Amino acid sequence: MRINLKYPFLFVLMIVLQIFIFNNIQLSGYINPQVYIFFILILPVNIKGTVLLLLAFGMGLIIDAFTDALAIHALSSLFMAFFRPAVLRIFSDKIDPEDMSSPSYSNPGTVSLFFYCVILVLIHHSTLFLLELFRFTELIQTLSRILISSGITIFFIMIAFAFIGRSGD
Numbered sequence: 001m002r003i004n005l006k007y008p009f010l011f012v013l014m015i016v017l018q019i020f021i022f023n024n025i026q027l028s029g030y031i032n033p034q035v036y037i038f039f040i041l042i043l044p045v046n047i048k049g050t051v052l053l054l055l056a057f058g059m060g061l062i063i064d065a066f067t068d069a070l071a072i073h074a075l076s077s078l079f080m081a082f083f084r085p086a087v088l089r090i091f092s093d094k095i096d097p098e099d100m101s102s103p104s105y106s107n108p109g110t111v112s113l114f115f116y117c118v119i120l121v122l123i124h125h126s127t128l129f130l131l132e133l134f135r136f137t138e139l140i141q142t143l144s145r146i147l148i149s150s151g152i153t154i155f156f157i158m159i160a161f162a163f164i165g166r167s168g169d
Contacts, residue, residue, distance in 0.1 A: 005163055010042065010065050011059065014035065015119060018065070019066045022036070023066075028126050031152050033130065034073075034125065034149070034153055035156045036059060037120070037121065037153070038156075038160045040055070040077060040080060040084065041103060041117060041120060041157065042157040043055070044102050045101060047091070053078060054079065057077065057078045059077055060077030060078065067120065072128055072131040075127065076124050078129070080121075081125050083119075083120065088116065089111055091115060091116045092112070094126050099108050117161075122150050125149055
């Protein structure tokens with residue numbers, strides 16, 4: 001039995017990159033990529049729901065601890081992970097319960113992978129930024145922040161999928 005160390009390595013790598021690089025990218029308070037969620041997106045298709053939710057919550061909680069946030073990353077990541085199986089079913093014709101593969105450019109395909117990422121990143125960022133603001137007086141600014149940060153995050157995530165896909169599954 002081969003133990004895949006890819007996922008524990010990615011878990012730690014995404015946290016380190018988020019804390020030391022991506023948390024320091026801010027332009028006018030609008031561009032704030034949350035690239036750590038790539039880890040949730042790339043987990044195997046058949047991962048058990050409980051494990052998926054625990055990993056997402058744990059990762060979010062670690063990011064919260066390093067950013068002095070009040071569990072908004074944990075809740076946003078948990079919310080995104082909750083919807084992940086449904087979004088995967090939408091973009092994958094057939095999900096085999098025995099399928100150990102991760103989403104990639106070849107599985108379910110480039111266009112489907114892009115929309116899979118867009119939907120889940122928008123779910124995550126909408127939850128994150130609406131919880132962060134927690135009022136509707138600045139709704140237009142919050143919506144533009146969600147869209148701009150999501151666009152930048154998706155850009156980095158699609159690059160990460162390309163990089164991981166080349167390095168072999």
